[in-house]
Amino acid sequence: MFDILHYSFMQRALISGIIIGIVCSVIGVYIVLKGISFIGAGIAHASFGGVALGFLLGINPLFTAIVFCLFTGWGIGFLSHKNRIKEDTAVGIFFASTMALGILFIGLMKGYNVDLFGYLFGSILAVTEEDLIITISLGFIILTFDVVLFKELMFITFDREMAEVTGIPTTKIYFLLISLIALTVVLSIKVVGIILVSALLITPAATAYQLTEEFKRMMFFSILFGVSGTIAGLFLSYWLNTASGATIVVVITIIFFISLLLSPKRRKKTKKISAG
Amino acid sequence: MKNKIIELKGVYVYYQDLLALENVNLEISEGEFHSIIGPNGAGKTTLLKLIIGLIKPTKGTIKVFGKNPWKLGKERKKIGYVPQIMSVDINFPVNVMEVVLMGRYAQIGLFKPPGKIDKELALKAMEKVGIADLYSRSLSKLSGGQRQRVFLARALSNEPEILILDEPTTGVDTATTESFYELLQDLRKDGMTIVIVSHDIGVVAAYVDRIACLNKKLVAHGRPEEVLKEPKLEEMYGCEAILLLHHNIPHIAVKEH
Numbered sequence: 001m002f003d004i005l006h007y008s009f010m011q012r013a014l015i016s017g018i019i020i021g022i023v024c025s026v027i028g029v030y031i032v033l034k035g036i037s038f039i040g041a042g043i044a045h046a047s048f049g050g051v052a053l054g055f056l057l058g059i060n061p062l063f064t065a066i067v068f069c070l071f072t073g074w075g076i077g078f079l080s081h082k083n084r085i086k087e088d089t090a091v092g093i094f095f096a097s098t099m100a101l102g103i104l105f106i107g108l109m110k111g112y113n114v115d116l117f118g119y120l121f122g123s124i125l126a127v128t129e130e131d132l133i134i135t136i137s138l139g140f141i142i143l144t145f146d147v148v149l150f151k152e153l154m155f156i157t158f159d160r161e162m163a164e165v166t167g168i169p170t171t172k173i174y175f176l177l178i179s180l181i182a183l184t185v186v187l188s189i190k191v192v193g194i195i196l197v198s199a200l201l202i203t204p205a206a207t208a209y210q211l212t213e214e215f216k217r218m219m220f221f222s223i224l225f226g227v228s229g230t231i232a233g234l235f236l237s238y239w240l241n242t243a244s245g246a247t248i249v250v251v252i253t254i255i256f257f258i259s260l261l262l263s264p265k266r267r268k269k270t271k272k273i274s275a276g
Numbered sequence: 277m278k279n280k281i282i283e284l285k286g287v288y289v290y291y292q293d294l295l296a297l298e299n300v301n302l303e304i305s306e307g308e309f310h311s312i313i314g315p316n317g318a319g320k321t322t323l324l325k326l327i328i329g330l331i332k333p334t335k336g337t338i339k340v341f342g343k344n345p346w347k348l349g350k351e352r353k354k355i356g357y358v359p360q361i362m363s364v365d366i367n368f369p370v371n372v373m374e375v376v377l378m379g380r381y382a383q384i385g386l387f388k389p390p391g392k393i394d395k396e397l398a399l400k401a402m403e404k405v406g407i408a409d410l411y412s413r414s415l416s417k418l419s420g421g422q423r424q425r426v427f428l429a430r431a432l433s434n435e436p437e438i439l440i441l442d443e444p445t446t447g448v449d450t451a452t453t454e455s456f457y458e459l460l461q462d463l464r465k466d467g468m469t470i471v472i473v474s475h476d477i478g479v480v481a482a483y484v485d486r487i488a489c490l491n492k493k494l495v496a497h498g499r500p501e502e503v504l505k506e507p508k509l510e511e512m513y514g515c516e517a518i519l520l521l522h523h524n525i526p527h528i529a530v531k532e533h
């Protein structure tokens with residue numbers, strides 16, 4: 001039954017999937033707790049422009065996607081910094097304009113590019129050796145920053161104002177967090193797809209949030225659900241011949257609803273209200 | 277007269293077009309227990325944010341430890357801050373020890389986890405406010421009064437010289453509020469300068485040295501019995517409004533220090 005592991009494309013997809021599962025789940029914890037899932041979604045859509053540009057220039061679209069996602073993330077951070085405009089407005093501006101650029105780039109290409117479909121919805125057949133190297137490198141960079149700046153990332157997520165008061169360089173850490181989100185999006189789009197990557201950023205962390213009141217344990221559960229959901233989704237997508245991204249998202253969403261039923265306490269969600 | 281530890285001269289703060297503070301002159305001495313009262317939107321939090329260096333004045337000067345507060349750098353640890361309660365998500369998955377330790381993070385520096393000294397300082401702060409037994413309890417499982425003590429312990433974890441509190445006893449019952457003020461009284465005896473924004477005028481008056489009544493401008497300033505019995509009521513409209521709001525006008529117990 002696992003003879004498909006002999007195929008090298010499946011091996012690459014699986015290694016890729018495990019790294020994606022880990023990285024998305026880790027970064028997702030900050031996204032869910034800070035309540036900035038729309039930033040993840042905005043950056044994900046921006047990658048479309050980057051991917052299209054890569055096709056137009058004839059280079060690996062992941063490279064152009066890195067540039068697009070980082071600049072979009074920084075743009076959102078810059079515009080919303082010090083409340084110049086609201087974060088969701090900034091996201092809205094970038095999200096539409098980068099998609100528009102993508103569509104213009106496609107228009108400039110001769111003929112329609114089939115591979116683009118794979119980027120939108122994810123494809124296990126699509127992970128090349130070069131992609132795998134990019135995924136491993138980006139994954140390593142993201143996880144290193146997360147480990148090294150763990151306490152600062154947690155502090156600004158919990159209480160940015162207090163972090164600032166005590167002398168943490170909150171602006172730099174915030175921009176770093178946005179950069180990590182951008183890189184996470186890029187490393188995930190091959191397997192999960194541009195449209196669905198934000199689900200993988202949010203759902204495992206949201207699942208973990210149902211089950212624990214400890215930060216590190218939440219991180220651990222998130223990784224557990226993210227990785228197992230990704231692996232299960234990949235195998236199912238092979239057997240059922242469905243798009244890998246969509247299959248993964250369906251699996252992790254089912255896990256989420258199960259956790260909701262098993263959640264020890266139905267917690268009252270108190271919204272963040274800024275200091276008056 | 278003791279050293280002026282906090283000094284504001286002709287301070288104005290605008291948020292875009294909105295005037296939040298107008299020509300505020302205020303001096304607070306070392307070791308003073310000082311309260312700021314005033315109606316909602318009076319600029320109390322704004323004044324505290326100036327002192328801790330979160331915002332800069334639009335006009336005028338402010339000095340804390342003789343320096344501009346946003347330039348304090350490492351000296352920031354000498355200021356402990358307990359923010360207004362609604363500014364954090366109380367369902368965040370952290371326990372008491374972790375929250376208190378956060379106060380130490382900037383001192384620990386980047387790239388390093390908290391060490392033994394940090395944990396000792398955190399425990400000491402927790403003992404001081406009487407929550408050492410709660411150290412592994414998660415934040416969402418605390419009562420309002422306990423939670424405020426956690427944030428107080430976090431502010432104390434760096435053994436600060438100035439303690440700034442923004443309405444720490446909102447939504448806390450009277451008995452708990454009084455024991456909270458007793459605690460502040462003890463800290464003050466250790467020589468700490470305390471600045472507290474509060475709506476519990478009756479309680480505050482019994483403990484603090486001076487009260488500043490703020491309504492964009494400094495409406496009145498002085499010893500509690502002077503400020504609260506001030507005959508110029510029309511000038512005091514800001515403070516009077518709160519007194520009426522809280523239905524506790526006449527009962528002002530002034531303790532002897």
Ligand SMILES: Nc1ncnc2c1ncn2[C@@H]1O[C@H](COP(=O)(O)OP(=O)(O)OP(=O)(O)O)[C@@H](O)[C@H]1O
Nearest residue numbers: 276291294296314315316317318319320321322323
């Ligand atoms: N970041 C901000 N941007 C714009 N306006 C602000 C900001 N912070 C405060 N304000 C405005 O400044 C005024 C003073 O606000 P501040 O928070 O200092 O009042 P306060 O006295 O603390 O009130 P409360 O008792 O409700 O806490 C209010 O009108 C408020 O709307």
Ligand SMILES: [Mg+2]
Nearest residue numbers: 276320321360
């Ligand atoms: Mg306030």
